[in-house]
Amino acid sequence: MLKQLMLAxxxxxVPLAQAEVMDDPAQSEPAITITHDGDNTLYEYTxxxxxxxxxxxxxxxKPYYLVPAEGSQKFIRVEESQLLIPKWVIFRW
Numbered sequence: 155m156l157k158q159l160m161l162a163x164x165x166x167x168v169p170l171a172q173a174e175v176m177d178d179p180a181q182s183e184p185a186i187t188i189t190h191d192g193d194n195t196l197y198e199y200t201x202x203x204x205x206x207x208x209x210x211x212x213x214x215x216k217p218y219y220l221v222p223a224e225g226s227q228k229f230i231r232v233e234e235s236q237l238l239i240p241k242w243v244i245f246r247w
Contacts, residue, residue, distance in 0.1 A: 184237065199237060207236055 184199040184206065193213035199206045208220040208229070220229040221236050 209235070 184201045187198040187200070189196045189198070195211040197209040197211070199209070205222065207222075209217060210220060211217045216233075219232050219235055221232055222228075223230050
């Protein structure tokens, strides 16, 4: 019982994490443009007018991402998204 009370007191004194407040949430959300290139579907993620990544979904095979290389106009292929946005699949058929 004493351990539980001490744990509760310790947790009560810990400051809560503060969430970052965004001025305009619409500016932080990516604009997604979907295009088709042959057998591939391209999802271009743009934030504040800057291209952040391209998701390439081939007709056959595993999807991958192209992200801009630092300091150049080239893209680097990566297997997972670099953006931290919700991408939940709620329903699929």
